[in-house]
Each structure stands twice: as structure tokens, then as C-alpha cells.
Amino acid sequence: MSNSMTNNRSSISPAPVKIQELAKHYGAIKANDNVNLDIEGGEFMTLLGPSGSGKTTTLKMVAGFVEPTSGSVMIDNKVVTEPPHKRDIGMVFQNYALFPHMTAAQNVAFPLRMRSVPTQERDERVKNALAMVDLADRMDQLPRQLSGGQQQRVALARALVFEPRVVLMDEPLGALDKKLRENLQLQIRAIQQDLDITMIYVTHDQEEALVMSDRIAVFNNGKIVQVGTGEALYERPETRFVADFIGESNIFGGRLDADGSHLKSGDLSLAVPATMIASSTPAALVVRPERMRLNRLGTDLQGSNSLEAKVKDIIYLGSERKYELEHANGTVLIARHQVGRSNITPEIGENILVSWKIEHGVVVTDEG
Amino acid sequence: MNRKNWPLRIFGVFAVIFLLLPTVIIIPMSFSSGRTLKFPPPGYSIRWYENLFTSPLWTDAAWSSIQIGILAAILATVLGTIAALGLTRGEFPAKGLIQAIVLSPIIIPLVIIAIGMFSVFVRWRIAGSLMALVVAHTVLAIPFVVVNVMASLRTLDRNLELAAANLGANPVRAFRFVTLPLIAPGVMAGALFAFITSWDEIVVAIFLTSPTLRTLPVVMWGQIRTEVDPTIAAAATILTVITTIVFTVTTILQTRGNTTT
Numbered sequence: 275m276s277n278s279m280t281n282n283r284s285s286i287s288p289a290p291v292k293i294q295e296l297a298k299h300y301g302a303i304k305a306n307d308n309v310n311l312d313i314e315g316g317e318f319m320t321l322l323g324p325s326g327s328g329k330t331t332t333l334k335m336v337a338g339f340v341e342p343t344s345g346s347v348m349i350d351n352k353v354v355t356e357p358p359h360k361r362d363i364g365m366v367f368q369n370y371a372l373f374p375h376m377t378a379a380q381n382v383a384f385p386l387r388m389r390s391v392p393t394q395e396r397d398e399r400v401k402n403a404l405a406m407v408d409l410a411d412r413m414d415q416l417p418r419q420l421s422g423g424q425q426q427r428v429a430l431a432r433a434l435v436f437e438p439r440v441v442l443m444d445e446p447l448g449a450l451d452k453k454l455r456e457n458l459q460l461q462i463r464a465i466q467q468d469l470d471i472t473m474i475y476v477t478h479d480q481e482e483a484l485v486m487s488d489r490i491a492v493f494n495n496g497k498i499v500q501v502g503t504g505e506a507l508y509e510r511p512e513t514r515f516v517a518d519f520i521g522e523s524n525i526f527g528g529r530l531d532a533d534g535s536h537l538k539s540g541d542l543s544l545a546v547p548a549t550m551i552a553s554s555t556p557a558a559l560v561v562r563p564e565r566m567r568l569n570r571l572g573t574d575l576q577g578s579n580s581l582e583a584k585v586k587d588i589i590y591l592g593s594e595r596k597y598e599l600e601h602a603n604g605t606v607l608i609a610r611h612q613v614g615r616s617n618i619t620p621e622i623g624e625n626i627l628v629s630w631k632i633e634h635g636v637v638v639t640d641e642g
Numbered sequence: 643m644n645r646k647n648w649p650l651r652i653f654g655v656f657a658v659i660f661l662l663l664p665t666v667i668i669i670p671m672s673f674s675s676g677r678t679l680k681f682p683p684p685g686y687s688i689r690w691y692e693n694l695f696t697s698p699l700w701t702d703a704a705w706s707s708i709q710i711g712i713l714a715a716i717l718a719t720v721l722g723t724i725a726a727l728g729l730t731r732g733e734f735p736a737k738g739l740i741q742a743i744v745l746s747p748i749i750i751p752l753v754i755i756a757i758g759m760f761s762v763f764v765r766w767r768i769a770g771s772l773m774a775l776v777v778a779h780t781v782l783a784i785p786f787v788v789v790n791v792m793a794s795l796r797t798l799d800r801n802l803e804l805a806a807a808n809l810g811a812n813p814v815r816a817f818r819f820v821t822l823p824l825i826a827p828g829v830m831a832g833a834l835f836a837f838i839t840s841w842d843e844i845v846v847a848i849f850l851t852s853p854t855l856r857t858l859p860v861v862m863w864g865q866i867r868t869e870v871d872p873t874i875a876a877a878a879t880i881l882t883v884i885t886t887i888v889f890t891v892t893t894i895l896q897t898r899g900n901t902t903t
């Protein structure tokens with residue numbers, strides 16, 4: 275991959291994007307409802323959320339395809355109100371939206387033609403952009419003569435060649451197989467960092483979000499429920515929804531007791547770390563599977579919560595083992611351990627003591 | 643050969659003969675050496691074609707038909723394409739009603755349209771002019787353009803137009819560089835349909851022509867009632883051949899359009 279485009283834009287600093295109280299209502303449907311998001315120049319921001327949570331709607335309002343019901347989008351500290359063709363934002367669509375009657379090179383040249391870039395410079399930039407995505411030898415092929423991954427990369431080159439202030443991508447890898455997807459994830463991330471572009475990326479694949487992003491905004495029901503680095507979202511989720519959506523979790527729903535030291539969940543009373551959440555609101559305790567320890571019955575465990583459980587299943591995942599455990603009251607728990615790293619290796623059907631350190635639990639709110 | 647299907651085959655053959663015979667029978671008659679329309683002709687010659695191509699009555703009419711057909715096709719294509727764009731992409735009240743009105747010339751009896759136009763054009767003092775016929779045929783042809791272009795637009799991926807805008811194309815350039823090339827087969831098919839609509843139209847033409855401006859079908863109609871000489875068969879043959887060529891091209895365009903989009 276060449277970084278021949280870097281020289282052109284080294285003088286331009288990437289544009290920050292500020293989304294303020296953005297809302298889009300379709301009658302009673304609130305596709306977006308009070309969305310606030312601050313994206314730094316050069317940041318890779320991923321919008322992550324389940325289907326119908328409003329990710330595409332946000333992207334379309336930034337691109338100018340959809341008029342917000344209220345709120346605004348600021349790029350480079352200026353509110354944008356221009357029609358889409360004057361916004362100078364690159365976008366990669368889910369189905370690529372390559373022009374079928376134009377070759378790869380003509381597709382990539384299109385934004386430069388619209389900007390009246392002189393022919394010679396145009397040809398040069400088209401060549402560089404296609405070289406950047408390893409397609410220098412496919413310039414004269416029509417989209418239908420290219421594979422899905424190649425079309426994807428032409429779309430990427432087309433969205434980058436005019437050096438837009440911001441690049442938007444809406445599930446650009448959704449239609450590709452896993453191996454190609456992983457390959458392109460790294461390629462897109464590398465180009466984004468190389469060219470220092472502000473990127474807003476939509477996906478509903480949490481792994482993809484974790485691999486590529488500087489920060490992730492988690493969407494649910496038209497709202498952003500939490501924004502943070504992948505690590506922050508994984509280690510310190512604020513709501514049950516986020517804990518559930520990102521990674522695997524053991525979740526105990528219930529309420530905190532008056533002094534906030536324990537969470538009552540059914541017939542269980544579990545010690546929790548200090549929290550700001552009030553005892554009046556529904557809460558949940560989240561423990562990640564790799565934090566769960568397995569112990570022989572009767573082990574004395576200080577500073578930990580422990581529950582008796584029966585091993586229901588053991589799933590071998592290569593470098594890891596996943597244990598499915600069931601407590602007497604029916605609660606199912608999951609533990610994951612690196613092979614050779616767990617203190618005991620129980621058999622299916624065995625009764626054991628599953629435990630976790632109090633500080634490894636995270637208390638979250640439980641209202642969506 | 644599947645034996646079980648023979649009744650169906652025979653039926654099919656008869657149906658085709660029934661449909662084609664009136665058209666096909668004209669062709670040998672046009673090469674007749676006799677002075678009257680007769681089948682079978684007494685002998686063969688091309689004298690009626692010579693007459694057709696040299697007599698000012700026929701050449702003037704053919705020239706008028708071609709002029710009116712081309713002008714009406716151009717007007718109907720431009721207006722019909724714009725209407726199709728509005729009806730597919732636009733959002734405005736009473737869209738269904740407006741679409742029905744645009745397409746109504748297909749179902750309203752021609753003679754009613756003819757009478758209406760005649761009375762208006764007489765008042766405007768343009769009845770009998772080339773312009774009047776062009777306008778009338780444009781109205782009749784617009785629905786065919788609208789139907790063809792709308793069909794193309796519906797199969798066009800809306801995201802392509804959004805992508806064009808996103809990449810910096812204003813609405814006019816997005817249409818010119820992206821939408822139009824992709825719906826071109828539909829537009830061309832619409833234009834050819836429009837030409838044919840005008841080319842063989844007679845009802846409205848009878849009302850709106852004058853002794854100095856007559857279209858080919860109108861002259862044929864006049865001739866068949868006065869002197870039945872085989873020139874009319876020659877004219878009919880030419881009319882049929884041109885119509886067939888245009889329809890073949892249209893069909894090829896439409897199938898090609900369906901496979902590329």
C-alpha cells in the first residue's frame with residue numbers, strides 16, 4: 275500500500291465533527307432522538323448498535339441526505355446546512371453504489387471531474403488512489419467485472435480521492451466473507467491513520483468496532499447510550515444494554531440494598547464495588563466470563579462472591595475453554611479460561627464453586 | 643417435436659395467420675402490374691413504388707409525417723422524461739391523480755381527444771398547421787414515454803443518485819452523468835414509441851389536417867375512398883416496414899436495458 279496521497283493533504287488538518295441534539299422523527303417513529311456526539315479531527319468513530327437503532331439515519335443527516343427534525347451538525351466548527359453536493363464529505367455505501375456504466379478509473383475520477391480538477395492532475399490522483407487500494411491493474415474494468423471486495427475498494431478510493439473533510443462508511447464490509455472482511459478492516463484502518471482522516475463508521479458487528487475504532491458510540495432506540503474506547507465499553511459499561519451488546523457477560527438483574535454494598539437478585543445477595551447508582555433504580559451486576567474463577571467445593575474465598583454451580587457443558591475454543599455453569603436456582607453462568615491457566619479443570623456434571631473478586635463486578639443501570 | 647401439443651400448435655399458427663394476413667396481403671398487391679387493387683395481382687412491377695416516390699401528393703405527405711413524428715417524439719420524450727422523474731422521485735399531494743391525468747390519453751377515446759383539440763385549435767386559429775399536429779401528437783405520445791421511463795427509474799438504485807450528489811454533482815449533473823445514461827434504454831424506447839404513435843395516428847390527424855398539410859395515413863384514407871390504385875398498397879407497405887423496424891429496435895433496447903441495470 276503506497277501512501278502517495280499523504281503529501282497532498284499534509285497541510286490540511288482533519289476536521290472535527292460535532293453532532294448536537296440531532297433528532298429525526300418519522301411520524302411516531304423516532305429514528306434519532308437527541309443524539310450528541312463529539313468527534314475529534316482524525317478520529318475513527320464507530321456507530322455501533324442493533325438493526326433499526328438509528329445509525330444510518332445519523333449518517334444520512336451528516337451527509338445531508340436527510341433533513342433533521344431538529345438539532346445540527348458542525349464540521350470544522352461551522353454548522354453545515356449546504357445540500358449534499360456542497361458538503362465535501364466522502365461516503366461509502368453498503369452496496370458500494372459504484373456507477374455501473376463507468377470503469378473503476380472513471381468512478382474514482384468522478385468527484386474530481388465534478389470539481390473541475392485539470393485532466394493531468396486528475397489522472398495522476400486517480401492512479402494513486404487506485405494504487406493505494408491495490409487496484410492499479412483494474413483501472414479499466416467495469417464494476418460488474420470486479421469481485422465484491424474489489425468493488426468495495428474502488429468505492430473506498432472514490433470516497434477518498436477528493437480529500438474530503440470527513441469520510442462516512444455505512445456497513446461497508448457487510449456483504450463480504452469473514453476473511454476478506456478482516457483483511458479490509460485492517461486496510462481501511464491503516465489508510466485512515468495514514469491520511470489522518472476523520473471517519474464515521476457504521477457497523478453492527480461489535481468485533482469489527484473493537485478492531486477498527488478509536489472510540490465507539492453505542493446506539494439503542496435512536497439514542498446514544500454510551501461513548502468510549504472499546505476497552506472502556508468492555509470494562510466499564512454503564513447500562514445493561516451495553517454490557518450485553520459488547521462481549522459476553524454474566525448479568526444479574528435486581529436492586530441495590532440501602533447502603534449500596536450488595537445487589538439483591540432473586541434469592542442471591544451479591545457484594546458489589548462502590549457505585550453511584552441509587553437503590554431506587556433497577557440495576558444489574560455485570561461480570562465478564564474471563565473474570566470468573568472455578569474452585570473446588572469448600573474453598574475459603576475472601577473478598578469474592580461465590581456460588582455453587584454444576585458444570586453443564588465445556589466448549590473447547592482452541593486457545594480457550596468456555597464453561598457453562600448452572601446454579602441451583604437455575605441461573606446460568608459462563609466462565610472462559612485460557613487453556614492451562616485455570617486453577618482446576620472440572621468435568622461435565624461436577625459440582626464446583628464459581629467465584630469472582632468483588633472489584634471485578636460492574637454495577638450498571640438496567641433500563642435499556 | 644412434442645406430439646401432445648399439436649392442437650395448441652395448430653391454434654397458434656391460425657392465430658398468427660389471422661393477425662398477420664391483412665398486413666401481409668398488402669405486400670404482393672403493392673407490386674402489382676395492374677391498375678387496381680386486386681389479390682392475387684395480375685402480374686408484378688414496381689411502378690406503384692415509382693409513383694409513390696415521385697408524386698408530390700405522396701412525397702409531401704410522407705415528409706409531413708416524418709417531420710411531425712420527429713418533432714412530436716422529441717417534445718414527448720423531453721416532457722415525458724421530466725414527468726416520469728417527478729412522478730417517481732418527487733413527493734407532492736395528489737401524486738396518484740396527477741399520474742392518472744398524465745397517462746389518460748392512453749384510455750380516453752381518440753375521437754373525443756380529436757374533437758376537443760379541434761375546437762380549441764380552431765379558436766386559436768392554428769387548426770391545420772404543423773404546430774397543431776405536433777402538439778396533439780405530443781399529448782398522445784407522452785404516456786408511452788412516461789411509462790417506459792418510469793419503469794427504468796424504478797429499477798435504478800436510488801443510492802447511485804445519492805452517491806453522485808455526495809461526490810459533488812449538483813442535481814443537473816447527477817442527472818446528466820448518472821441517471822440519464824442508466825435510464826437511456828427506457829428513454830430511447832419511449833422516444834421510438836412516441837414516433838410510432840404519431841407516425842400511424844389517423845383519427846386526430848383527420849380532424850387537424852388541411853388540404854395543404856396532410857400526413858401519410860390521412861392521404862391513404864383519402865385515396866382509398868376515391869381512386870383505388872395500388873400506390874396505396876405501396877405506401878402501406880412502407881409504413882409497415884418502418885413501424886416494424888422501429889418496434890424491433892425498441893424491443894432490443896428494452897431487453898438490453900433490463901439486463902444491464
Ligand SMILES: Nc1ncnc2c1ncn2[C@@H]1O[C@H](COP(=O)(O)OP(=O)(O)OP(=O)(O)O)[C@@H](O)[C@H]1O
Pocket residue numbers: 300303304305306323324325326327328329330331332478
Ligand atoms: N424514510 C423512513 N420512513 C420511516 N421510517 C424510517 C425511515 N428511515 C428509517 N426509518 C426508521 O428509523 C429507524 C432507524 O433506522 P436506521 O436505518 O437509521 O437504522 P440502522 O441503525 O441503520 O439499522 P440497520 O443496522 O438495520 O441498518 C428504523 O426503525 C426505521 O424503520
Ligand SMILES: [Mg+2]
Pocket residue numbers: 329330331444
Ligand atoms: Mg443502517
